[in-house]
Amino acid sequence: MSTTNVKKIVKQFGIKASAQKRIRGGIYRIVTPEGRKFCLKRMTKQIARLRWIDRMLMHVQRSGPLLAWRNPQNPEGRKPHAISQKGEFFVLTPWISGREPSPLSLTDMRACGIALARFHKAGQNALKGDISHSQIGMWYSTLHSRQQYIQKKIAKAKTNSFSLPISRFIQRHGPEILRYANQAKALLRSSGYESYRQSPRKNGVLCHGDGGPSNFILNENGTYLIDFETLHVDLRAYDLYRVIYNSCKDYRWDFSIAKAILDGYREVAKLKKTDYKLIRVWLRFPFTTYLVLSPFKRFPFTESRLQWALDSERRITSFLHKLEEYETRH
Incomplete structure (x- = not known):
């Protein structure tokens, strides 16, 4: 422009x-x-969605959380x-002056967890039963549609519709990728999601939708949340998943990063067993592979990127075990 x-x-x-x-x-x-x-x-x-975002954020700001x-x-x-x-x-x-939090700083990650929990608490008051723009009931359909997209890419690879190295890679590893997707859907079925979904007014929060290091700013005043175009109503587990995913994916899934985020969140709000299970659902789905297979500019569709994504999905297996141990302790 x-x-x-x-x-x-x-x-x-x-x-x-x-x-x-x-x-x-x-x-x-x-x-x-x-x-x-x-x-x-x-x-x-x-315009109606923009007005809703504005109304929600104005209410949240009056409750104290720092927002841009x-x-x-x-x-x-x-x-x-x-x-x-x-x-x-x-x-x-x-324009919020300051710096992005670093996943290498556990203090920064803890501050992000605290800020997200405060946002959720203030957001619940803002909703007051208004669950417009809710995605609480869409988890099954979202996971299913993404899995179908992956399956279509695998089917195309079987006909060598991509370059030969990419087609061979997808043919070889497609079953493993789909296994992760099926595990995520199985986790969702056994998570307690149904009871949460049936009581959206009780369990829903105002969800940032794309939390991560680039959407927090730290300065002398505290920790700000920025960029709200993905704001919607959802379960808090989804927001926690997004912050954990965006903070850990480029750091070989170091669980200490996630622990700091969760420790910070728990300073403000308690997490239930179902919350942890729901976080694991999204982490288990092969989302990084899905992004590489999608026309997503940040992740080029190359064999090396596909290998990078698959390595990431494999590391998540041990990461999820550590998350389960963390849940047991807390």
Whole structure:
């Protein structure tokens, strides 16, 4: 998007952009003439969903958790969103200065766990029985559709529809990948999910949806949550899974990282046996392999990436044993 168009959008919020920097697609850092910094972010949601996100986050902010969201007490925060010439929705939030937490720092990971638990507690109060945009009942269908996608890729590999090295790799390891997917579905059936699903108002929380090191910011004020385009209602186990997955996958599934996250979370809220079982469901599904098989830019569809993904799935086996031991102790 051109500099002029960015300035026009920012102007709708009542501020002037003296400088701007594209962070990545649809996200810009804006600096005003007075030196104040903001984040301009495109939200790929319909207006009703965007209004719901805004309403939920405004309520959560009043309960204390640190969020990168608008403050209606400030002039630039009075307008919930702006619309570009193309009809795209944009939000303007404070630019949170600080650093991303490092999975190599257990102190950082513990802080993320604490921040997520506080967000969940405040979010339950915000919902007050409103379970709009809930994915609580969709776990079976989500796992099933992803498994079907993997199966279709395996079927294509059997006809050598990909390059020969990729086709041979998938033919050789396809049964193992599907075994992990079936194990995840079996874990879900024995997890207690049905009782949770039947009481969504009791068990649902406001779920960030894509927690991980890149969606927390640490500074002298505390731990902020940022980027809320995936906000929805779900079980808290899903959010914990996302933070654990995104924090551990690039660090050879070092369980001490997950332990620090869970320790932090438990400082604020208790976890039940079913919560741990539900976390294991998502961790066991071969999601990294699914991403490599998908048209996902960050994970190119190559033999080396497929091997990397399979190695990751294999490490999760021992990781899950350690998670089960952690559950027994706590």
